[in-house]
Amino acid sequence: MKPLKIGIGLGALASLAACVETSGTSSGGQMDVAAGAPPFIEGRFGASDAAVTSCRDLLASQTTGGVRVVGSEFSEANSAVYMRVGANGAPWRCLVSEDGSNPTVMFMGSEGAL
Secondary structure, three states: OHHHHHHHHHHHHHHHHOOOOOOOEOOOOOEOEOOOOOOOOOOOOOOOHHHHHHHHHHHHHHOOOOEEEEEEEOOOOOEEEEEEEOOOOEEEEEEEOOOOOOOEEEEOEOHHHO
16 A cells, blocks of 8 residues: 555656746746747947936836846938846837937737747
8 A cells, every 4th residue: 555655646746747847937046038029139229328328217117126228220211129027037128219218118028828
């Protein structure tokens, strides 16, 4: 009877181990950008300080957990500022005029990973 109980217990542990949620984060512990989302630029900075500050302030007012600017790119139409929020590094993009006016933020992570 004891070997049967041990076998059942090990089977239950194996089943629980298979239930660990791993999707939605990259190997670095940050949430992945959703498949099919626009490009997410990290490590390259081209937008003005006014654009970055405007985006960071808007996103900080709408979220909790801290906002980190991880990249940006300049465009004459609208600059883009890329940020990560919270401990899980949720990816966000902000489109903004180069003078910092009219920032608009968009979550870029997978909704299924929330």
